[in-house]
Amino acid sequence: xxxxxxxxxxxxxxxxxLISTAxxxxxxxxxxxxxxxxxxxxxxxxxxxxxxxLSFEAxxxxxxxxxxxxxxxxxxxxAKGESVAxxxxxxxxxxxxxxxxxxxxxAPLVASMxxxxxxxxxxxxxxxxxxxxxxxxxxxxxxxxxxDNLTIGLCGDLKFxxxxxxxxxxxxxxxxxRFVLISPEELKVPSYVKAEHIKARGIPYTQSRTLExxxxxxxxxxxxxxxxxxxxxxxxxLRLRDTYILxxxxxxxxxxxxxxxxxxxxVNEISTAVDSDPRACYFEQARFGKFIRMAxxxxxxEVEDEN
Amino acid sequence: xxxxxxxxxxxxxxxxxxxxxxxxxxxxxxKLSCPVALLRNVxxxxxxxxxxxxxxxxxxxxxxxxxxxxPNVTVNFIRDGKLVDKRHIDLPTRITDLLRCKNPRxxxxxxxxxxxxxxxxxxxxxxxxxxxCDAKAD
Numbered sequence: 001x002x003x004x005x006x007x008x009x010x011x012x013x014x015x016x017x018l019i020s021t022a023x024x025x026x027x028x029x030x031x032x033x034x035x036x037x038x039x040x041x042x043x044x045x046x047x048x049x050x051x052x053x054l055s056f057e058a059x060x061x062x063x064x065x066x067x068x069x070x071x072x073x074x075x076x077x078x079a080k081g082e083s084v085a086x087x088x089x090x091x092x093x094x095x096x097x098x099x100x101x102x103x104x105x106x107a108p109l110v111a112s113m114x115x116x117x118x119x120x121x122x123x124x125x126x127x128x129x130x131x132x133x134x135x136x137x138x139x140x141x142x143x144x145x146x147x148d149n150l151t152i153g154l155c156g157d158l159k160f161x162x163x164x165x166x167x168x169x170x171x172x173x174x175x176x177x178r179f180v181l182i183s184p185e186e187l188k189v190p191s192y193v194k195a196e197h198i199k200a201r202g203i204p205y206t207q208s209r210t211l212e213x214x215x216x217x218x219x220x221x222x223x224x225x226x227x228x229x230x231x232x233x234x235x236x237x238l239r240l241r242d243t244y245i246l247x248x249x250x251x252x253x254x255x256x257x258x259x260x261x262x263x264x265x266x267v268n269e270i271s272t273a274v275d276s277d278p279r280a281c282y283f284e285q286a287r288f289g290k291f292i293r294m295a296x297x298x299x300x301x302e303v304e305d306e307n
Numbered sequence: 308x309x310x311x312x313x314x315x316x317x318x319x320x321x322x323x324x325x326x327x328x329x330x331x332x333x334x335x336x337x338k339l340s341c342p343v344a345l346l347r348n349v350x351x352x353x354x355x356x357x358x359x360x361x362x363x364x365x366x367x368x369x370x371x372x373x374x375x376x377x378p379n380v381t382v383n384f385i386r387d388g389k390l391v392d393k394r395h396i397d398l399p400t401r402i403t404d405l406l407r408c409k410n411p412r413x414x415x416x417x418x419x420x421x422x423x424x425x426x427x428x429x430x431x432x433x434x435x436x437x438x439x440c441d442a443k444a445d
Binding site: 083084102103104106107110127192 | 418
């Protein structure tokens, strides 16, 4: 029995296999309408996350399975003080697979140590969110047609953004990758992330404080939100926040086939005027999230995908 | 200073000077009923100065953990007054229930009956990280 707690538990071959399955589902969704018939997904969301939860539920429904669960801790036994271990031991009796979101870092790992059914980490605090990274990889694969030989710009909060750290870790395993890290000094990628992934694999990277200077080099632009609570002063936050708002003007020198991504939700870091640009891929990215989760559910339930 | 020779037990040698007391306390040697000697700041050709712990008695502890406290540690096993085995202790790949995670967002702060486990993340820097939240051990 396999779980998915951290994206790095998957080999690049397994990721390729998931992306291939997802691509087949995208092409012919009807073929998969009963792939998980009579199977049940439990969505245990100890903190709200409408997008991720609905994506998981839509994925299971489109595979012909059923869904049960809760969407906040107050409506669960956790409010009565039940441990994560006990919760999954009980819910494992009612379901075939569990997707768990929890505010405490490491909760899904604890769940996997005590579960009789596969556990998918649907986000544990600011720590891991492997299905977001799988979504990002599927998006890159679908839009660019490859996961290697790409210059990837990561922009905004690179210090606390878990999606950025996971994407760096995952993409570092492919050939010909180059990172351009665009952030204010205060929100640079932590040195241990650079040491463990970028430097350890000898991957070229540059750091920049401005988006415009590096825009022409990029194949992928991954935007993230700069959050107010990360700054000591309101003035500094406002100055830096505005620096990283993506506008049509800033895209003037970008490649014609640039792929603009964002894990969503956005606040103001991408101007709505960019939405109509064919290079804006973030809503498509959210849609791809459902397909990769379908592929993942099939893999963990050991459902054969007959090509 | 004269310390009697050990008949059956172990000598933990080449402990980084100043780390002996920490090892003594963390391994609960204060609770042992057999003779235990902690020697501090012993002159050493290799290290300049070192600490040594001698335990004259059976000891049921995870010796691999010693590598976490001090690199280059060696453990000499004594039987009937003779050296029968010598082990160089490397950094342990995992440390269980010895350290506690300080990250307030970590599940170990709320979940009951959970093992506190750290993994070796960077052998060069001797960095350990919590397996649950990846926070660095102090």
